[in-house]
Amino acid sequence: xxxxxxxxxxxxxxxxxxxxxxxxxxxxxxxxxxxxxxxxxxxxxxxxxxxxxxxxxxxxxxxxxxxxxxxxxxxxxxxxxxxxxxxxxxxxxxxxxxxxxxxxxxxxxxxxxxxxxxxxxxxxxxxxxxxxxxxxxxxxxxxxxxxxxxxxxxxxxxxxxxxxxxxxxxxxxxxxxxxxxxxxxxxxxxxxxxxxxxxxxxxxxxxxxxxxxxxxxxxxxxxxxxxxxxxxxxxxxxxxxxxxxxxx
Amino acid sequence: xxxxxxxxxxxxxxxxxxxxxxxxxxxxxxxxxxxxxxxxxxxxxxxxxxxxxxxxxxxxxxxxxxxxxxxxxxxxxxxxxxxxxxxxxxxxxxxxxxxxxxxxxxxxxxxxxxxxxxxxxxxxxxxxxxxxxxxxxxxxxxxxxxxxxxxxxxxxxxxxxxxxxxxxxxxxxxxxxxxxxxxxxxxxxxxxxxxxxxxxxxxxxxxxxxxxxxxxxxxxxxxxxxxxxxxxxxxxxxxxxxxxxxxxxxxxxxxxxxxxxxxxxxxxxxxxxxxxxxxxxxxxxxxxxxxxxxxxxxxxxxxxxxxxxxxxxxxxxxxxxxxxxxxxxxxxxxxxxxxxxxxx
Numbered sequence: 001x002x003x004x005x006x007x008x009x010x011x012x013x014x015x016x017x018x019x020x021x022x023x024x025x026x027x028x029x030x031x032x033x034x035x036x037x038x039x040x041x042x043x044x045x046x047x048x049x050x051x052x053x054x055x056x057x058x059x060x061x062x063x064x065x066x067x068x069x070x071x072x073x074x075x076x077x078x079x080x081x082x083x084x085x086x087x088x089x090x091x092x093x094x095x096x097x098x099x100x101x102x103x104x105x106x107x108x109x110x111x112x113x114x115x116x117x118x119x120x121x122x123x124x125x126x127x128x129x130x131x132x133x134x135x136x137x138x139x140x141x142x143x144x145x146x147x148x149x150x151x152x153x154x155x156x157x158x159x160x161x162x163x164x165x166x167x168x169x170x171x172x173x174x175x176x177x178x179x180x181x182x183x184x185x186x187x188x189x190x191x192x193x194x195x196x197x198x199x200x201x202x203x204x205x206x207x208x209x210x211x212x213x214x215x216x217x218x219x220x221x222x223x224x225x226x227x228x229x230x231x232x233x234x235x236x237x238x239x240x241x242x243x244x245x246x247x248x
Numbered sequence: 249x250x251x252x253x254x255x256x257x258x259x260x261x262x263x264x265x266x267x268x269x270x271x272x273x274x275x276x277x278x279x280x281x282x283x284x285x286x287x288x289x290x291x292x293x294x295x296x297x298x299x300x301x302x303x304x305x306x307x308x309x310x311x312x313x314x315x316x317x318x319x320x321x322x323x324x325x326x327x328x329x330x331x332x333x334x335x336x337x338x339x340x341x342x343x344x345x346x347x348x349x350x351x352x353x354x355x356x357x358x359x360x361x362x363x364x365x366x367x368x369x370x371x372x373x374x375x376x377x378x379x380x381x382x383x384x385x386x387x388x389x390x391x392x393x394x395x396x397x398x399x400x401x402x403x404x405x406x407x408x409x410x411x412x413x414x415x416x417x418x419x420x421x422x423x424x425x426x427x428x429x430x431x432x433x434x435x436x437x438x439x440x441x442x443x444x445x446x447x448x449x450x451x452x453x454x455x456x457x458x459x460x461x462x463x464x465x466x467x468x469x470x471x472x473x474x475x476x477x478x479x480x481x482x483x484x485x486x487x488x489x490x491x492x493x494x495x496x497x498x499x500x501x502x503x504x505x506x507x508x509x510x511x512x513x514x515x516x517x518x519x520x521x522x523x524x525x526x527x528x529x530x531x532x533x534x535x536x537x538x539x540x541x542x543x544x545x546x547x548x549x550x551x552x553x554x555x556x557x558x559x560x561x562x563x564x565x566x567x568x569x570x571x572x573x574x575x576x577x578x579x580x581x582x583x584x585x586x587x588x589x590x591x592x
Contacts, residue, residue, distance in 0.1 A: 122545035124558030149541035219512035
């Protein structure tokens with residue numbers, strides 16, 4: 001099953017709809033709304049049922065002729081109406097699975113029910129379009145560190161975003177990627193102006209971020225860069241994932 | 249001595265050394281020619297010509313990809329016939345030879361040692377004619393302060409185990425807990441020893457005795473091919489799924505000491521990382537594998553590490569982390585990807 005992130009669709013009445021994830025394959029298609037907000041998403045989910053499935057082909061997805069399976073995905077239960085809900089907290093929970101029409105997808109989801117999500121390993125994707133400034137900074141840390149490679153020719157904004165999106169780079173619609181580039185540019189400007197101003201610059205002619213000659217590959221300088229990046233990304237002993245979630 | 253001009257010249261040079269050592273062993277009970285050493289090197293370079301540094305200018309002696317180090321007076325040779333795994337052959341004395349390899353790798357971005365897992369080292373036990381003659385175990389406790397460190401180092405030559413009751417049991421117990429850093433094997437053909445060699449976890453091989461140069465080169469190439477297959481398999485798995493490499497250790501990891509080491513980019517681990525989350529028994533890091541400057545994401549628990557390598561990054565960091573962390577601090581290591589044991 002192939003998928004696209006934040007694709008634009010029209011309903012049969014011509015209204016714009018941009019669900020978070022849309023996937024389609026031979027066994028059917030689905031739409032997922034991912035949210036951390038506490039209000040019900042029932043109206044959004046209901047509206048996705050009226051998306052005209054012929055537009056799937058516009059995004060390189062398998063065309064369909066029936067309404068999709070609709071899901072919401074959350075950190076804890078909120079009543080989103082008569083739709084399947086995926087709870088992604090300490091363990092994966094599948095609620096209202098009887099609503100899923102695609103039997104193959106249903107069987108796979110039921111198999112995954114209860115999967116342990118505590119201490120879930122990092123995944124290779126470090127940037128996403130909906131990220132907030134501090135999340136983008138975290139997502140950029142190791143991409144910025146690569147600028148200090150002796151063989152680095154620098155990185156353009158486009159390269160930085162593509163590397164952070166990794167395998168999602170080709171799955172994200174052009175407009176969302178463009179918005180993400182703007183956000184990344186803002187955070188990089190802050191890094192250069194306030195945190196690593198002697199070590200990283202933006203070369204206007206090349207259109208690329210580069211390291212300066214001040215960087216030397218020795219433990220003292222590397223630790224200094226580590227601290228500067230930690231500070232920039234707002235990482236401290238109190239800011240663990242659980243505490244961040246509890247503040248939402 | 250005339251300059252080596254071809255692969256055949258190189259083989260004749262090695263063969264003469266083996267025969268000279270066998271003769272002196274028979275006559276005087278010891279060898280006098282420098283023993284052959286080989287080093288398996290993981291390369292992300294297209295050819296040795298692009299891995300030049302001080303003291304390492306390579307001249308081709310065979311079109312298939314064999315080179316002579318132009319400044320070594322016929323003592324350093326390179327088999328670069330494989331894309332990812334090169335084999336450096338050395339007739340230098342051990343200290344000089346190790347120093348050269350260590351510096352060449354350190355000063356050349358994209359080169360690394362081949363970090364042989366326990367299963368790689370034990371590979372010869374599955375082949376007929378080979379028998380184990382010894383092993384080396386190491387636990388440096390390198391992350392503890394010197395006054396509190398509990399080192400363990402053992403090098404045991406096999407053969408007389410029956411004279412000491414329970415010796416086998418003790419060796420097996422130690423082998424189960426500590427990292428295996430070397431292993432010595434012997435191959436017998438026609439009633440006599442055809443190869444006696446020691447294999448190290450950092451990809452070094454010492455040929456103590458040998459009868460036939462082609463048999464020696466093929467044995468070393470066998471391990472290079474196995475390692476190349478392991479790298480290809482691990483890269484393929486990484487490309488197909490989101491799963492990380494999981495490295496399990498038999499001893500606990502000192503999380504604070506680990507964090508302190510990697511934040512400065514120090515040591516053989518070659519990792520430069522930023523700690524982004526911390527719990528009493530878990531830390532999360534993001535950063536760089538200094539071998540290739542590829543991105544890496546690390547989750548470190550009490551006795552395990554999850555290593556995620558985004559994009560097309562080199563996966564040699566997984567066996568390096570297993571071997572270096574295992575020998576330094578965390579004992580026996582096994583590497584898995586999505587439940588499948590890799591580098592085995």
